[in-house]
Amino acid sequence: MSISKKTLITLNKIFPLPVHPFNLQNEGKKNYAEWQFEKGIDTIKFYLPYTTIEEMFKDKVVLDVGCGAAGKSLYYAKQGAKIVYGIDPVKGYKEEAETLAKEKNLGDKFKFIVGDAGDLPFKDNFFDTIILNDAMEHVNNPKKVLEECYRTLKEGGRIYINFPPYNHPFGAHLSDAIGIPWVHLFFSDRTLIETYKDLVKGLPDGEKRIDFRISKDAKGQEYFSYINKMTVKRFNKLVSSSNFQRKYYKEVPLRKVLSAVAKLPALKECFIKMVVFIGEK
Secondary structure, three states: OOHHHHHHHHHHOOOOOOOOHHHHHHOOOOOHHHHHHHOHHHHOHHHOOOOOHHHHHOOOEEEEEOOOOOHHHHHHHHOOOOEEEEEEOOOOHHHHHHHHHHHOOOHHHEEEEEOOOOOOOOOOOOEEEEEEEOOOOOOOOHHHHHHHHHHHEEEEEEEEEEEOOOOOOOOOOOOOOOOOOOHHHHOOHHHHHHHHHHHHOOOOOHHHHHHHHEEEOOOOOEEEOOOOOOOHHHHHHHHHOOOOEEEEEEEEEOOHHHOOHHHOOOOHHHHEEEEEEEEEO
């Protein structure tokens, strides 16, 4: 075992893990879809200084990009949406999502699509509202996703995007097993991959977690395929080059007391909790 891996494993014993839906499901407390549904308001609260829940969803045709098990999609449907389409590339989430839709009596207002948001199976000018909650940092081709969202959005329709930037304390999205803040800034991807695999391999869903997060490139090298390392700077370049009219933009600091630090160019990437964007076609 390498020194860096030993160091990481030792340090990880000191830091408690944040609450994570994967672990809640293993503990039998609630599944991913149920957790998402309960957290529904949290997925849109950053937009509410500018808009309202009714303006976002009431009688709207909605697309939820990167819906996961679609608990949040069903929360949006409950807010009066005409219909919500949730799209995610993970096939395994479909059954869980549809089961919860039936339990919530929302089956007629929801449809799960297994697919790629960079190639949406919808005609032009189809949606009133498109939302990407914690999705922009995961899509394979962010530029193409924005183009597809613009194409399928109706004139006057809005896109809502919020995501934690990569240099956020838990921006590596490994907090189901590694509780060290900013761990990805101090250890290499290779060390993180090896350690993460060791930490989860004995869990009931360990192999599923590994397959979800890690892939191999053309040379057979493992890499984190579930995240694109989206930064604040990169995101702003993407939206600036898109056709969306910027209606609202906010960089939310980790804590109010850190607001000044979160504005410093050299440090802001590490002290921003959420990037929030509302665009209009």
